[in-house]
Amino acid sequence: MKQKRLKLFIIQFAFGMVLSAQTVDFSISFTAFYNNDSLKLSEPVSKLDSSLSITMFKFYLSNFRFFMKEVQVFEEARSHHLIDFSSSSVNKLSFEIPSGLVFDKIQFHLGVDSVCNVSGVQGGDLDPTQGMYWAWQSGYINLKLEGNSLRCDTRKNKFQFHLGGYQYPFETLQTLSFPIENIETLAIIIDLNKLVDGIDISNLNEVMSPSVPAQRLSELAKKTFYINAK
Amino acid sequence: MKVNLFILSIILIASFSLRESDKSLFNIPKGWPKPEYNFKINPPSENKILLGRALFYDPILSRDGSISCASCHSQYSAFTHVDHDLSHGIDDRIGKRNSPILVNLAWQKSFMWDGAVNHLDVQALAPIHNELEMDEDIANVVKKLNQSKFYRSLFYDAFSDSIVSGEHTLKAISQFMLTLISANSKYDRVMNNEEEFSLQEAKGYKVFKESCSSCHTEPLFTNKDFKSNGLSIDSSLMDYGRVEVTSLKKDSFLFKVPSLRNIEFSYPYMHDGRFKTLNEVLNHYNNSISSTQKFSDELSDYKTLSSNEKVELIAFLLTLTDKEFLFNPDFSYPKELFTKANSQQYNLSNN
Numbered sequence: 001m002k003q004k005r006l007k008l009f010i011i012q013f014a015f016g017m018v019l020s021a022q023t024v025d026f027s028i029s030f031t032a033f034y035n036n037d038s039l040k041l042s043e044p045v046s047k048l049d050s051s052l053s054i055t056m057f058k059f060y061l062s063n064f065r066f067f068m069k070e071v072q073v074f075e076e077a078r079s080h081h082l083i084d085f086s087s088s089s090v091n092k093l094s095f096e097i098p099s100g101l102v103f104d105k106i107q108f109h110l111g112v113d114s115v116c117n118v119s120g121v122q123g124g125d126l127d128p129t130q131g132m133y134w135a136w137q138s139g140y141i142n143l144k145l146e147g148n149s150l151r152c153d154t155r156k157n158k159f160q161f162h163l164g165g166y167q168y169p170f171e172t173l174q175t176l177s178f179p180i181e182n183i184e185t186l187a188i189i190i191d192l193n194k195l196v197d198g199i200d201i202s203n204l205n206e207v208m209s210p211s212v213p214a215q216r217l218s219e220l221a222k223k224t225f226y227i228n229a230k
Numbered sequence: 231m232k233v234n235l236f237i238l239s240i241i242l243i244a245s246f247s248l249r250e251s252d253k254s255l256f257n258i259p260k261g262w263p264k265p266e267y268n269f270k271i272n273p274p275s276e277n278k279i280l281l282g283r284a285l286f287y288d289p290i291l292s293r294d295g296s297i298s299c300a301s302c303h304s305q306y307s308a309f310t311h312v313d314h315d316l317s318h319g320i321d322d323r324i325g326k327r328n329s330p331i332l333v334n335l336a337w338q339k340s341f342m343w344d345g346a347v348n349h350l351d352v353q354a355l356a357p358i359h360n361e362l363e364m365d366e367d368i369a370n371v372v373k374k375l376n377q378s379k380f381y382r383s384l385f386y387d388a389f390s391d392s393i394v395s396g397e398h399t400l401k402a403i404s405q406f407m408l409t410l411i412s413a414n415s416k417y418d419r420v421m422n423n424e425e426e427f428s429l430q431e432a433k434g435y436k437v438f439k440e441s442c443s444s445c446h447t448e449p450l451f452t453n454k455d456f457k458s459n460g461l462s463i464d465s466s467l468m469d470y471g472r473v474e475v476t477s478l479k480k481d482s483f484l485f486k487v488p489s490l491r492n493i494e495f496s497y498p499y500m501h502d503g504r505f506k507t508l509n510e511v512l513n514h515y516n517n518s519i520s521s522t523q524k525f526s527d528e529l530s531d532y533k534t535l536s537s538n539e540k541v542e543l544i545a546f547l548l549t550l551t552d553k554e555f556l557f558n559p560d561f562s563y564p565k566e567l568f569t570k571a572n573s574q575q576y577n578l579s580n581n
Contacts, residue, residue: 120271120351120404123397128355129369135359137475138348170477211477 023096028106028186030083030091032057035193038089045192051150054192058084059143059221060112060125060132064095067105067177074101080112082125082132106186107177110222111142114173117166139164139210142172143221145195151202159201163218165210172210172218176225187227194224255279256336259413260422262449265336267350267408272401274408277388280567282406284384285399287563290374291354292320292364299357299403302329305561308492309333309410315503319363326362326467328503331496333412333489333555339454343485343501344472354403368396375399380571412491412555413449420549421449427549434546437539441515444528445487451550456484457526460518464502471501483524494551508547512540 032039037046039057044050061081066074074097083091112126117139121128132141141164148157165172180186198220207213255274258265272278285291289298302317303309309332311317317329327343341347347356357363358371375381375394386392388402419425427435438446447453456472461483463470472481485501499505505514516534535543555561 118348120268120349121397121400123395127396128352128400129372129396131369133352133355135355135368137346138352167476 022099024099024101025094026097026184026186027092027094028188030093030188030190032085032089032190032192034196035191039085039192040089041086052147052196053149054145054147056086056144056146057192058082058086058132059110060140061093062109062112062116064106064108066097066101066103067107068103070105073103074098079108080116080122080125082130101183103183104180105177106180107175110174110176110225111164111172111218112140112166114166114171116140134162134164134209137209139166142218145192145221149201149205152205153202154205159205160208161206161214161217162208163214163221165214167210170210170212170215172214174218174222176222178227189226189228190224191226192224195220198223256408257411259411259418259449262413263337266339266454267336267404272351272404274405275388277384278402278405279409280564281381281384281388282402282404283561283564284381284567285403286406287568290378291358291366291371293366294320296320297364299354300563302357302363303332305558306495306556307331308412308496308556310496312495313498315498317363319357319360320365323362325360326469327501328498330486330488331492332407332410333491334450335410336408337450337454340486344475345456345486346475350407351400351404353407354400368399372396372399410555410561412552414554415491415552416549417546418449418552428545430542430545431549432546433539434542434544435549437535437543438546441532441535441543442490445526446490451490452487455487456481457487457528458483458485458524459515459529460525461500461502461504461514462518464504467502469502484526490547491550492552492556494548495556508544509540512543516540 034045034054039045039054041057042053042055045052045054059082061083062079064076064079065072076095081093083093085091116122116126126132126140128135132144133139134141141162143161143163145159145161145163147159149159150157152159163172178186178188195217199217204213204217207217255276256269286299289295289301291298297320302311302319304312306312311329315328317325317327319325330343335341335350338350341350341353342356347353355368358366358368372394375385381394382392385394385398385402389398391398416425416427416431420427445453445455445457458471463483470482472484472486473479475481493499493508497506497508499508499511505511512535515529515532
């Protein structure tokens with residue numbers, strides 16, 4: 001009898017949990033462009049410029065927070081996402097948010113914050129097998145952009161930007177925020193031309209450690225993210 | 231509500247009893263400070279330690295299956311590379327520095343001679359990826375481990391997941407390294423009133439406290455900081471130490487203060503292994519202190535040691551030898567485990 005009652009309790013408890021945890025989906029799409037052309041890896045970025053191609057583009061986004069009138073109303077738990085454009089020019093993130101949540105702004109980091117950088121090894125998207133962790137000096141690589149350009153006088157005309165660094169004086173973490181008009185989806189565009197055009201790639205083509213150029217490139221990387229205003 | 235409390239208490243009791251049973255796997259020696267390592271993110275378990283020990287001794291971590299952690303960190307030399315000034319790794323490639331001892335790592339704040347690694351759990355990535363050491367990639371290590379029935383079963387026992395990940399691989403290696411505690415030298419027994427120093431050792435201890443202990447602070451025999459002890463630059467290495475990590479000018483010539491525990495067996499000494507004997511080390515402090523080389527403040531009131539004092543100091547330093555640590559079978563090559571694996575024809579290394 002006692003056991004039966006316990007079973008019933010557990011079922012009620014579980015049902016209660018499900019009810020209280022009712023959520024809806026909010027999704028963000030990230031579409032990579034180079035100027036007006038959608039990004040295709042290992043192909044010339046545009047018909048006009050056959051001298052430049054991107055071979056790798058991936059980055060971390062973290063600490064997604066939702067705001068209403070500048071007050072935080074929700075934050076994603078364990079919020080770390082590796083966005084990798086190796087198989088498609090569009091990436092999508094889905095968030096389970098409490099149903100009925102009203103918000104007018106979303107904020108997140110481009111990169112991995114300093115707490116996460118000093119907390120040892122982590123799994124999932126943060127697992128060091130993802131190739132986004134420096135082995136020789138502790139720290140996550142926030143963003144990897146690699147490609148080839150005839151403007152680079154390097155082996156195989158390669159350029160490689162591995163941007164990261166969480167410690168003074170070379171912090172590279174960037175904060176992005178976007179207004180929300182539709183509480184179901186948000187479409188973010190990333191235009192890599194804004195990064196590549198912002199530097200002289202013939203001079204600056206290898207950045208692979210926390211440094212001043214890594215900071216500068218990280219600030220440029222932030223500017224590649226935008227939304228189309230209506 | 232009642233049920234919530236009931237379930238909560240079951241969970242609490244279960245987790246509490248688990249913590250109790252695992253506590254014995256990691257004991258803080260009497261009078262020692264709180265460890266730096268956060269055990270909550272990687273709670274010790276016997277199976278994880280065993281897995282970590284297997285990984286530590288298995289050359290599967292290297293590109294061609296030739297180099298294991300133990301290649302440069304052997305137990306009988308306090309887990310350093312005995313008799314090599316600079317450690318050598320894969321294809322006999324010579325590294326840049328003398329491999330550090332692996333002792334009392336739970337109390338370390340940062341790792342490597344220059345502190346390039348900020349957490350024990352990510353330490354192993356450095357030698358695995360270094361082309362002069364193991365010249366491998368953690369993603370490929372994980373791939374090889376996933377192909378091994380032997381390891382898949384060890385990972386299952388340790389993490390209830392037979393799919394190997396980078397996170398679990400590194401956490402297991404940490405678990406084994408955390409067990410490498412040396413706290414039963416003659417010095418420790420004297421401090422615990424179980425034994426007494428000889429007259430010479432006692433005099434040496436006095437010299438130590440006057441001249442060495444501000445950096446080599448008891449009971450760990452390191453203050454965990456980075457200091458310059460006035461070594462001149464080796465022009466074949468051009469190694470300026472910590473500045474290469476921080477890019478801060480003030481950090482030039484700074485290297486981690488190493489623990490002196492088991493110093494009798496961890497020769498040669500210094501980051502580039504330039505001194506073979508303790509005598510040479512003490513002669514360096516005696517002779518170079520007046521030179522123009524940059525020294526950390528701690529050495530400003532260093533008083534030149536007489537030859538008697540040097541002999542006494544070395545007698546004291548030898549009391550830091552911990553035979554129980556150097557010959558502890560729990561730290562050695564897991565022969566039985568590997569033999570069992572071979573007899574079951576498990577695929578131990580990558581074919």
